[in-house]
Amino acid sequence: MSLNRRVAAAAPAFLWGVVSVGIFAGLWELAWALGYANPLLLPPPHIFLSDIPGTLRYFDTTNTVGSNATGGGLVALATTIGWTTLRVVLGLAIGFVLGVGSGALIGYFAPFRNLMLPLVTLLAPVSPVAWLPVAIFLFGIGDVPAIFLVFITVYFAIVLSTIAQIESVPVNYLHVARIMGATRWQSFYRVVLPSVLPALFMTLRLNLFAAWMVVLIAEAIGVGSGLGQIVSVARSTFNAKLVFFTMGIIGVAGFLFDYALRQVQRKVLWWISTNSSKAAL
Amino acid sequence: MTPAISCTRVGKIWRSADSANDVEALRNISFTVMPGEFVVLLGPSGCGKSSLLYMIAGLEQPTEGTLLAHGRPVASPDADRSLIFQDASLFPWLTVGENVTFGLSLRRESKAKRREVADEILRKIGLADAADKRPDQLSGGMRQRVAVARALAMRPSILMMDEPFAALDVQTRAKMQDFLLTVWKDSGASVMLVTHSIDEAIALADRVLVFTARPGKIKTEVPIDLERPRSPRDPRYRELHDLFADLLADEVDRAFEQQEAAAE
Numbered sequence: 001m002s003l004n005r006r007v008a009a010a011a012p013a014f015l016w017g018v019v020s021v022g023i024f025a026g027l028w029e030l031a032w033a034l035g036y037a038n039p040l041l042l043p044p045p046h047i048f049l050s051d052i053p054g055t056l057r058y059f060d061t062t063n064t065v066g067s068n069a070t071g072g073g074l075v076a077l078a079t080t081i082g083w084t085t086l087r088v089v090l091g092l093a094i095g096f097v098l099g100v101g102s103g104a105l106i107g108y109f110a111p112f113r114n115l116m117l118p119l120v121t122l123l124a125p126v127s128p129v130a131w132l133p134v135a136i137f138l139f140g141i142g143d144v145p146a147i148f149l150v151f152i153t154v155y156f157a158i159v160l161s162t163i164a165q166i167e168s169v170p171v172n173y174l175h176v177a178r179i180m181g182a183t184r185w186q187s188f189y190r191v192v193l194p195s196v197l198p199a200l201f202m203t204l205r206l207n208l209f210a211a212w213m214v215v216l217i218a219e220a221i222g223v224g225s226g227l228g229q230i231v232s233v234a235r236s237t238f239n240a241k242l243v244f245f246t247m248g249i250i251g252v253a254g255f256l257f258d259y260a261l262r263q264v265q266r267k268v269l270w271w272i273s274t275n276s277s278k279a280a281l
Numbered sequence: 282m283t284p285a286i287s288c289t290r291v292g293k294i295w296r297s298a299d300s301a302n303d304v305e306a307l308r309n310i311s312f313t314v315m316p317g318e319f320v321v322l323l324g325p326s327g328c329g330k331s332s333l334l335y336m337i338a339g340l341e342q343p344t345e346g347t348l349l350a351h352g353r354p355v356a357s358p359d360a361d362r363s364l365i366f367q368d369a370s371l372f373p374w375l376t377v378g379e380n381v382t383f384g385l386s387l388r389r390e391s392k393a394k395r396r397e398v399a400d401e402i403l404r405k406i407g408l409a410d411a412a413d414k415r416p417d418q419l420s421g422g423m424r425q426r427v428a429v430a431r432a433l434a435m436r437p438s439i440l441m442m443d444e445p446f447a448a449l450d451v452q453t454r455a456k457m458q459d460f461l462l463t464v465w466k467d468s469g470a471s472v473m474l475v476t477h478s479i480d481e482a483i484a485l486a487d488r489v490l491v492f493t494a495r496p497g498k499i500k501t502e503v504p505i506d507l508e509r510p511r512s513p514r515d516p517r518y519r520e521l522h523d524l525f526a527d528l529l530a531d532e533v534d535r536a537f538e539q540q541e542a543a544a545e
Contacts, residue, residue, distance in 0.1 A: 172370040175340055178358040180384035180435065190387070194374040271373045271415055 041240055048244040055245045058230060081253055084226040087143060088208075088215050088257065091150020096204055099155045100196075103162020104188070117163075124156035128214045136222045146218035146226070150211045154204060161203040165196035198265075198272050205261050212254045227253070283352045284313035285439050285471040286337060291346035292496075293332050305496040306332045310346070312490060312499060316438065319465055319472045321482040323525065324492025325536035330475045333497070334441045337473070338364040350439065360384050362439045363432035367447050369424035371416040377427055378403065378412035384435045402430045405467070406460070422453040426460060433468060440465075442474045446481070458484050462509065479525045483518060484511055491528050494535035500528060 025045045031037040032044040039047055048055075059076035105112040106120070131152045135145035169192050177187045219228025227250055234242035265272070293307040306329035314320050322330040335341040336348060339358040348355040350362055371380045378399035379386070385395050403409050406426045408419075416424055425445055432440060442461075446454045458481065465472050476482055482489045483505060491500045503524065507517055 170368075170370065172366045172368060173372065175338075175358075175364070175366070176370050176372075176383075176431075177387075178340065179338060179360060179362075179364055180387055180431075181358075181360050182387050186387055190383075191372065194372070269374075271417075 048241040087146045091147045095151040095154035099158025103159045107166040128153040145222040149218045153211045169195045286314040287349040308496040319487045321486035323482045325533045328492045329497030360435035363437040364441045369428040494532045
């Protein structure tokens with residue numbers, strides 16, 4: 001599909017996005033203009049976006065606890081977003097790989113099932129936030145506890161989803177593989193894995209937002225850098241401008257993250273029909 | 282000549298947790314299929330004829346009796362005894378060409394060799410342009426032809442089909458039957474096809490095995506003494522049709538009663 005047509009196809013969605021956010025911002029501005037929104041507590045967009053260089057002073061390029069802000073700027077903003085993103089990416093990747101691996105072991109080998117399934121079922125409902133102290137006891141202050149929390153957020157969901165998906169692989173797929181002479185291992189990575197990946201990827205995407213929330217909490221408490229730390233600083237210094245500015249950044253970054261995952265999905269899981277792949281034929 | 286398939290006193294019981302609910306699917310089945318022969322298994326649904334194909338394919342084990350393929354006991358699945366299902370069961374993550382050569386890729390044949398085989402077989406089945414398409418871009422009949430091609434790529438000597446055309450519309454079905462006869466003559470394989478359609482049985486078979494309702498037994502065996510292509514207007518065709526209809530009538534009633542009883 002040509003770029004022009006792609007742009008044309010995406011235009012209505014983009015316009016609705018602008019309208020949707022615009023109405024929300026407009027109502028907020030109206031509340032401020034009528035005196036209902038105290039600009040110190042709920043500064044409307046035109047205020048918290050007014051002094052961006054000033055706001056950016058709170059961002060820092062170093063990734064250590066207790067460093068003095070080095071003057072900020074866009075580089076510092078990008079670095080901060082980058083650290084947070086990196087933690088999420090690592091946590092998701094490790095959680096996905098180990099989750100699929102554990103799920104497959106549980107699904108295929110009875111001893112693993114007997115040993116691990118009760119534990120997984122017991123731990124899955126525990127909120128990732130409850131793991132935060134454990135993460136800090138285990139790994140101290142730094143990147144690792146944040147990555148660990150993201151890992152915990154997706155790991156159990158992926159394990160349970162993998163077990164369920166493996167059970168729902170069409171039995172005729174497995175028959176075809178056996179007739180064609182596949183070994184057990186070939187059946188798994190040539191047939192079972194591609195059958196279950198699309199649903200697992202959906203599980204990953206659904207848990208992305210949870211992971212995104214958890215990393216901010218971890219950063220606020222156990223890391224000392226990243227977007228979560230900025231929110232924490234803003235809260236303790238009563239800097240409403242900084243709070244809302246950072247919230248905006250977090251929202252946009254989360255949205256872009258989901259968009260990136262969708263692109264990965266489209267490339268890697270190309271056989272799953274999406275709206276645009278139909279248009280691309 | 283050694284039969285391609287030789288089935289002696291085969292029985293199959295589906296065991297359940299408490300033996301009271303065991304289901305006897307097949308009882309005392311004996312028959313042979315010669316190399317290059319086209320045999321249709323005709324019977325009411327649920328009479329165990331599909332189970333028989335699964336056992337010959339090596340996907341299930343008989344509870345009694347012996348199953349030989351080319352004189353050797355059937356122990357496990359083998360691409361030489363290929364089974365094609367009602368749903369084409371193509372892998373959606375592979376292109377049509379990759380589906381066709383799936384078996385060859387398991388044997389680590391070179392990419393060039395696989396491409397060559399895929400192109401040749403797809404040309405034969407009239408889908409030369411489809412190699413790089415996705416299975417979901419094909420119609421039901423095309424998908425089923427690709428499933429046949431996937432089996433043929435392994436050069437099987439025995440081709441089994443479990444109601445392969447049941448999900449297709451009547452016109453496509455007739456086309457697919459012609460297609461199957463061409464493939465059969467071309468490949469020289471023995472074909473065993475399960476159906477509950479009398480017309481399909483008469484259109485295709487050298488010999489029809491008529492099954493009873495559960496537990497499935499072979500009620501009778503009818504050779505189809507008609508030249509191909511066979512026309513429904515042929516008086517002999519109509520005689521055969523009446524014969525099969527009479528043979529099946531009681532069995533269909535019994536199968537129906539069994540299903541009603543099971544549902545209560």
